[in-house]
Amino acid sequence: MLLHLSTWPEIEAYLKTSQTIVVPIGSNEQHGPTGLLGTDWLCPEIIAHEAQKAEPNLLVGPTFNIGMAQHHLGFPGTISLRPSTFMAAIGDWCRSLGAHGFTKIYFLNGHGGNVPTIEAAFSELYAEASFGGRPRGFALKLKNWWELKGVMGLATRQFPTGHGSHATPSEIAVTQWAYPDHIKTAEYAPQIAPTGPIREAADFRARYPDGRMGSDPIQATPEKGGELVAEAARGLIEDVAAFSAEVAPT
Amino acid sequence: MLLHLSTWPEIEAYLKTSQTIVVPIGSNEQHGPTGLLGTDWLCPEIIAHEAQKAEPNLLVGPTFNIGMAQHHLGFPGTISLRPSTFMAAIGDWCRSLGAHGFTKIYFLNGHGGNVPTIEAAFSELYAEASFGGRPRGFALKLKNWWELKGVMGLATRQFPTGHGSHATPSEIAVTQWAYPDHIKTAEYAPQIAPTGPIREAADFRARYPDGRMGSDPIQATPEKGGELVAEAARGLIEDVAAFSAEVAPT
Amino acid sequence: MLLHLSTWPEIEAYLKTSQTIVVPIGSNEQHGPTGLLGTDWLCPEIIAHEAQKAEPNLLVGPTFNIGMAQHHLGFPGTISLRPSTFMAAIGDWCRSLGAHGFTKIYFLNGHGGNVPTIEAAFSELYAEASFGGRPRGFALKLKNWWELKGVMGLATRQFPTGHGSHATPSEIAVTQWAYPDHIKTAEYAPQIAPTGPIREAADFRARYPDGRMGSDPIQATPEKGGELVAEAARGLIEDVAAFSAEVAPT
Amino acid sequence: MLLHLSTWPEIEAYLKTSQTIVVPIGSNEQHGPTGLLGTDWLCPEIIAHEAQKAEPNLLVGPTFNIGMAQHHLGFPGTISLRPSTFMAAIGDWCRSLGAHGFTKIYFLNGHGGNVPTIEAAFSELYAEASFGGRPRGFALKLKNWWELKGVMGLATRQFPTGHGSHATPSEIAVTQWAYPDHIKTAEYAPQIAPTGPIREAADFRARYPDGRMGSDPIQATPEKGGELVAEAARGLIEDVAAFSAEVAPT
Amino acid sequence: MLLHLSTWPEIEAYLKTSQTIVVPIGSNEQHGPTGLLGTDWLCPEIIAHEAQKAEPNLLVGPTFNIGMAQHHLGFPGTISLRPSTFMAAIGDWCRSLGAHGFTKIYFLNGHGGNVPTIEAAFSELYAEASFGGRPRGFALKLKNWWELKGVMGLATRQFPTGHGSHATPSEIAVTQWAYPDHIKTAEYAPQIAPTGPIREAADFRARYPDGRMGSDPIQATPEKGGELVAEAARGLIEDVAAFSAEVAPT
Amino acid sequence: MLLHLSTWPEIEAYLKTSQTIVVPIGSNEQHGPTGLLGTDWLCPEIIAHEAQKAEPNLLVGPTFNIGMAQHHLGFPGTISLRPSTFMAAIGDWCRSLGAHGFTKIYFLNGHGGNVPTIEAAFSELYAEASFGGRPRGFALKLKNWWELKGVMGLATRQFPTGHGSHATPSEIAVTQWAYPDHIKTAEYAPQIAPTGPIREAADFRARYPDGRMGSDPIQATPEKGGELVAEAARGLIEDVAAFSAEVAPT
Numbered sequence A, B, C, D, E, F: 001m002l003l004h005l006s007t008w009p010e011i012e013a014y015l016k017t018s019q020t021i022v023v024p025i026g027s028n029e030q031h032g033p034t035g036l037l038g039t040d041w042l043c044p045e046i047i048a049h050e051a052q053k054a055e056p057n058l059l060v061g062p063t064f065n066i067g068m069a070q071h072h073l074g075f076p077g078t079i080s081l082r083p084s085t086f087m088a089a090i091g092d093w094c095r096s097l098g099a100h101g102f103t104k105i106y107f108l109n110g111h112g113g114n115v116p117t118i119e120a121a122f123s124e125l126y127a128e129a130s131f132g133g134r135p136r137g138f139a140l141k142l143k144n145w146w147e148l149k150g151v152m153g154l155a156t157r158q159f160p161t162g163h164g165s166h167a168t169p170s171e172i173a174v175t176q177w178a179y180p181d182h183i184k185t186a187e188y189a190p191q192i193a194p195t196g197p198i199r200e201a202a203d204f205r206a207r208y209p210d211g212r213m214g215s216d217p218i219q220a221t222p223e224k225g226g227e228l229v230a231e232a233a234r235g236l237i238e239d240v241a242a243f244s245a246e247v248a249p250t
């Protein structure tokens, strides 16, 4: 089920048999000369929706499409929340879902730069309960889509060199598969982009002038994207099932 | 153009000729027995994307899909931000866009309950400049899709009675047109739901047990939805053009 | 009763028979060449105190005199809260009153620019309860004094042209009636001020150089002010009674 | 001048010769069996307005009437801001006044419980400049009215015993002088209330059941109040003049 | 006991017989030409640890070493929290300790500039309970080390002139006694530093070019420091015992 | 140099030749039956101070001793900041240091649970600059002491089994070496503690009843601790030197 295409009585009924929800989460940020600005929220959305087709009982929430991308603000089109804003928003999503009785909230993430803030947001939510000595009522899980079972192995086989860490051929392949009418081309040099630290936006643009980090995205194809989506969807179904089956300690 | 399906060089090029962007904004909340939970963010997204097809030079940003829906939290599936969180998030979206040189940020809204908070968020953003005695650098505009030229007149002709204010036949018709595979049916009584004040969630559910306010959504059809979308898309193109043409005073 | 001229045992006694309080709320901001800076908080205070004389059992709280007036900061004497600060303060007023057992808190407002932030503040307060699935314990109501029964009709008869929306002859008349020793005169042109959008302070002063919006305040007289106050006071008593009589749904 | 009874052009003119403003600040809180709830904001308002009559060139702003009174929330009628809210509001008042060119902002305070939070608010404002290594642009001063020259000496002569620290005969006398129609009487015991620490509201009410701390307010008379106001008004004029005359170091 | 050199089972056992903890709190800020940057957090730490040696059953927590020192930011090495940050942090310390069952939390302070913010933080914590009409569960106490019994008398005998208020010979003597390898010397003039108001950092450095306020720290010796520490440690043990013995009202 | 045992003129002089500072950062939280509550802030402090002895030109700041330990709040003695508070405090530390001209701020961390929040705090600081399109002025680095060159290899040789992730023999060994008078013993079972997810405090205590995660701390000895400190100190000097030598891109 897609939550946003369901009615409240349908969700009320769903909650009687399952209390798990998957939320695709990402970022809207520059992805080099050929990557879509939406790449990082489109990838987890594409994968989660694909998994939902294979496993209709998987409940997928709306996509959380703007994340923490302050370092990309030097490139037009990037939209970023400050970490403090991002935490507040994740908090309200989870408080809303928790109020309905969801006990397992699974974030499928598409942006490495989101990870620390999402985890800090989880701690902020848990802390509300911890200061009061009471149970939180829900468990939170963050998983990057490229860490789902089988995905990184496949990506390494597909792209033995030039995968890199930003504007990677794997993420671009996924969006090419889903949005074949929006495949972009560009000339860029060097073939494989440099790597280094991530700091403020001005520093980032000076280090990585076209926005790529360590990657050579020309290797992306829709076919490879389709393979990645299939692998990730399988991994997601399995991982969510394991999370749903977890029992709280007593 | 859809921003999220563009690259940063494409947005950089766009900004040389236009500095306007349209952001669909709504809410994910219960919409009665037959309305989709996503209704309020799907409607402005549907209309903005439709307008963008007719006017390719219209730049549409990602959809801001979670808004202020605290009063609907008594119904499963509703996800709400607190007003303070919503304001912080709108602020960061606008600060991001303003940093790229957008000078006209137009929010096409799908949820009446968002209006005060969005306007308060605008004031918070303007205040940053006002306390410093400097220009803000961008102008903000909020428009509800049902207030676009021609739309309310059409809806009144389509639904002379039972339009109501929440889970209206017009908004449900729009989603039926766009998502014909997700048309829901339900029996409900009374035919036209009651009206009254909006307070906290428990009060809301007690007053409006099935979630509707003043509406009889059974009148919705995909065809009527298509008419509404067409009318709204025309109105949007015209309204955005007028906003883009506004000149700041000196 | 005026709360600030009462003792706590008097309020304790009052709460045994009524749980309603009226709070005048406004703004301290420029009101054109002849309007007092306090106009927007003086008007609701004047009206509420007048109503209290006619209906001694009406409890009127201290006046909340600084509101959201960021757009007026280009004119000396304006004092504004940011929306976020304003919301926090309204929240603490209401939490204080709610802690004493007030169940109906009625804000009589004197500044249109306050409306979105006050409503957002109400939602923030309600949301605290809504996330927890519990009743809030009090109901909140916002009413602009010019929307009380009979007032706008009277103002239209008094000022058929040049009423406008800021530094209006009606609000200036009210303060002239109450503070006849502080009636100001000035020459200004054009006779009727321009209208347009409201953005940051620098933009506002450029559009509206003397601070008026759409108004010709020279038409104000103390007599007209007295008529407006009398009409508004009657309307307030009636409106508060109706609010007090409202029964929460169960 | 009273700012709220002035126009913006009058304040613009005032700023050409003086950049000092006096803001009465207090609290709305229980003051024992006979003290008005408004005592702590009425006293500085009464004194400042009286001083302004003697020295018309003294500019007095609107009264900041709600302060930090969390410990009094166990008594009906008390309205309190949390310290964090109070700080934000003081901040916005000062940022507004500073934006107009006021360089000396003088708070005449009527509530001892406000002092730490007001001073913390000052530090928060100064810190904005200090982190940036720049001048703040305005100087802030806090003065309790009972610390103005001559006042405490007079109060000690008027009330050699039973002055106490809350619901004192001196502050009640001031309000009796200004509001002779609202003088209250009550029986209470013991004659002089106990003293002790101040903690949360429940603790406070248990320690001080009728709300007084160390005081015997029956000694208050309007005449004594008038003497106190006269002394304080003289002291205020002198103290503000000295503050205005201060020169910033270079 | 020093909390940080204990295990959790030891603290669990301690709480069965006592619920009091002492937290040294200070600031890391410039202390003139010869004072250590850590002076204000080292002094209460030195005293509390010394007291703990004499009274092993005294529980001393980790030192809260960064406080509110915005005015000292013009001098390298100063680290300051904004008051709002400081309050949040004090709040979380106390909420943590309160969650374990500590009912008496005693802050031994080493920096006068911390006082208002610490007291505001206490009020913020109490307010959480006061708005809810419930007991807070713990009592908070702030004591400056120089106000412990006997200390100021001794300091006045040791330093009859030139004690001053910042970079005082007494505080420097305490650190000389504890850190004899880090005694500094410098030439400075005038012998006794000026005094005056405290505002933003730039103003402070202009008024007090070498960082001292009213003091002549050359008089400090390790011997005098040792006497002060002994006196203060005695005073602390006595004062904490009295605080522990306080019974809450019912 | 230890910053807190230096004067401001010494830091002013230091800044002329180096702009790098090391800040030990950790947490005060339960560390199983035998680990000190201060373990996580003591370890980086011990290592940084040891490195400073070998390399006197290394500037070490005060220890940031309270971090993000919400999950340990079920065990007495734990003191935790919420992530939002922790971020605000890290922010103010860095803004203070940046204001003095430090361009490289290196946090030596002792608590894995701090990592996401510290990184989110870094992003929050960078974002201030990124939204404004300006350079931040300083670079931030986070390093866990066990990730310094050579340390984890040594720990693995010392503790081939039962190292675990919380209350590890390596961290306890480090504190045993530094505080030999505070070595604790206890019986516990199982020998090697379980592992699993980290959520709120109640969940944590249910999963890990004595507070250990995956570890067998009985293997710790002061000698092993000394070896670890020596290795880590060497690694720290090298790592800080590399960070200092980094040149910003242009």
Ligand code: NI
Pocket (backbone or CB within 6 Å): A031, A039, A040, A110, A111, A166, A167, A168, A171
């Ligand atoms: Ni990506």
Ligand code: NI
Pocket (backbone or CB within 6 Å): B031, B039, B040, B110, B111, B166, B167, B168, B171
């Ligand atoms: Ni709707």
Ligand code: NI
Pocket (backbone or CB within 6 Å): C031, C039, C040, C110, C111, C166, C167, C168, C171
């Ligand atoms: Ni007005």
Ligand code: NI
Pocket (backbone or CB within 6 Å): D031, D039, D040, D110, D111, D166, D167, D168, D171
């Ligand atoms: Ni008082």
Ligand code: NI
Pocket (backbone or CB within 6 Å): E031, E039, E040, E110, E111, E166, E167, E168, E171
């Ligand atoms: Ni000091």
Ligand code: NI
Pocket (backbone or CB within 6 Å): F031, F039, F040, F110, F111, F166, F167, F168, F171
């Ligand atoms: Ni540890």
